[in-house]
Amino acid sequence: MAVTASLNIAEARQRARARLPRGLFEYIDRGAEDETGIATSKTALDSLVFKPRVLVDVSKRDATTRLFGVDQPMPLVVAPTAVAGLVWYDGEVELAKAAAAVGIPFCVSTQSITSVERIAGESGARLWFQLYVWRSRERTRELVRRAERAGAEALVLTVDTAVTPNREYNVRNGFGIPIKPSVRAGLDCLAHPRWFAGVFAKYLRNGGVPTYAHYPDEFRTALGRVAVGDEIGLAQDVGWGDVRSLRDAWKGKLILKGVLRADDAEKAAELGVDGIVVSNHGARNLDHAIHPVRCLTDIAERVGDRVTVLADSGVRRGSHVAGYLGLGAQGVLLGRAVLYGLATDGAAGAQAVLEMIRRELLTTMGFLGAPTVADIVGTVERPR
Numbered sequence: 001m002a003v004t005a006s007l008n009i010a011e012a013r014q015r016a017r018a019r020l021p022r023g024l025f026e027y028i029d030r031g032a033e034d035e036t037g038i039a040t041s042k043t044a045l046d047s048l049v050f051k052p053r054v055l056v057d058v059s060k061r062d063a064t065t066r067l068f069g070v071d072q073p074m075p076l077v078v079a080p081t082a083v084a085g086l087v088w089y090d091g092e093v094e095l096a097k098a099a100a101a102v103g104i105p106f107c108v109s110t111q112s113i114t115s116v117e118r119i120a121g122e123s124g125a126r127l128w129f130q131l132y133v134w135r136s137r138e139r140t141r142e143l144v145r146r147a148e149r150a151g152a153e154a155l156v157l158t159v160d161t162a163v164t165p166n167r168e169y170n171v172r173n174g175f176g177i178p179i180k181p182s183v184r185a186g187l188d189c190l191a192h193p194r195w196f197a198g199v200f201a202k203y204l205r206n207g208g209v210p211t212y213a214h215y216p217d218e219f220r221t222a223l224g225r226v227a228v229g230d231e232i233g234l235a236q237d238v239g240w241g242d243v244r245s246l247r248d249a250w251k252g253k254l255i256l257k258g259v260l261r262a263d264d265a266e267k268a269a270e271l272g273v274d275g276i277v278v279s280n281h282g283a284r285n286l287d288h289a290i291h292p293v294r295c296l297t298d299i300a301e302r303v304g305d306r307v308t309v310l311a312d313s314g315v316r317r318g319s320h321v322a323g324y325l326g327l328g329a330q331g332v333l334l335g336r337a338v339l340y341g342l343a344t345d346g347a348a349g350a351q352a353v354l355e356m357i358r359r360e361l362l363t364t365m366g367f368l369g370a371p372t373v374a375d376i377v378g379t380v381e382r383p384r
């Protein structure tokens with residue numbers, strides 16, 4: 001059912017909030033511990049300062065960007081988000097279709113409900129694959145080979161999640177993976193019947209409670225248990241040696257996601273990594289982590305000549321994208337913003353969000369006197 005289009009991401013968020021069970025909405029929307037990172041993210045992006053150029057012909061504005069040798073109509077990538085498949089039925093396929101419709105890559109999460117093979121087969125999207133390293137490096141290598149066989153162009157190694165984040169609201173609201181039946185979760189579902197009927201009940205009818213699609217079968221069937229098995233617990237000892245091994249094993253583009261320091265970016269460059277995402281994981285992991293707006297330029301100045309620098313965290317407006325691009329990023333990932341769109345209208349909702357951000361970006365570029373994305377450089381004041 002088509003709904004009146006959201007005017008902005010804040011409206012899309014309100015709709016997602018109404019649609020989703022509280023536990024799931026909070027899992028998507030909130031941060032970690034005292035959530036200072038969420039507040040900092042808003043302040044950092046609200047504090048962006050533009051220095052517009054005037055008297056520039058902006059009658060033809062173009063947001064086309066070349067990322068890793070491929071032209072795409074907008075400088076965006078759909079970020080990897082665990083369990084997007086719970087937000088909408090087949091949510092990962094829907095997100096990938098939205099990305100394909102606007103010509104940008106979709107990054108599949110290790111913790112996706114739908115497998116990379118199915119997403120590749122059903123969406124026609126250009127895929128990147130996000131990797132969490134499991135304790136068993138052999139199992140991890142097998143997962144990487146799966147991503148390669150499915151045609152993923154880039155492997156995105158997430159490096160900012162060495163330990164499990166502390167998200168207390170999810171303890172209180174009962175949301176977690178594995179999904180556990182509880183009175184609270186049951187009431188939450190009943191209070192959100194459109195989601196329950198359109199997503200969860202549909203999964204139950206079509207094969208059962210959703211699980212992590214990339215986990216080996218013998219563990220997937222056991223996802224009802226808390227201990228998913230030592231071998232596929234997330235490794236806490238991931239180091240530069242793993243980056244080296246992945247660089248040797250992976251022929252496509254290799255990207256490190258979650259870099260916040262220029263010295264780490266330098267090491268990545270030395271190891272032949274193709275790209276980095278300057279990200280604080282949307283303020284979901286380490287509370288008080290520095291916001292990308294504050295460290296992006298240092299990092300881009302240090303490695304931008306050798307490595308493609310991307311950024312994410314907190315983007316809710318096209319002007320935020322312009323801010324990141326002006327501070328040195330070549331592309332920007334969107335996490336929650338597209339999930340809000342997905343929650344209300346599947347692929348169409350996610351696509352509407354991507355197009356909205358592009359429209360807003362083009363408007364900002366018009367005011368900045370920046371007919372192309374490259375022209376944005378020099379119009380954003382470096383945060384002090």
Ligand SMILES: Cc1cc2nc3c(=O)[nH]c(=O)nc-3n(C[C@H](O)[C@H](O)[C@H](O)COP(=O)(O)O)c2cc1C
Pocket residue numbers: 027028029079080081082083109110111130158257279280281282283284312313314315333334335336337
């Ligand atoms: C619900 C949710 C799940 C996420 N899951 C993953 C994940 O599995 N792997 C990963 O590298 N990042 C994950 N992220 C982080 C995003 O890739 C991205 O860095 C972040 O969402 C950017 O901030 P934004 O949501 O404010 O745009 C997740 C984010 C959200 C909101």
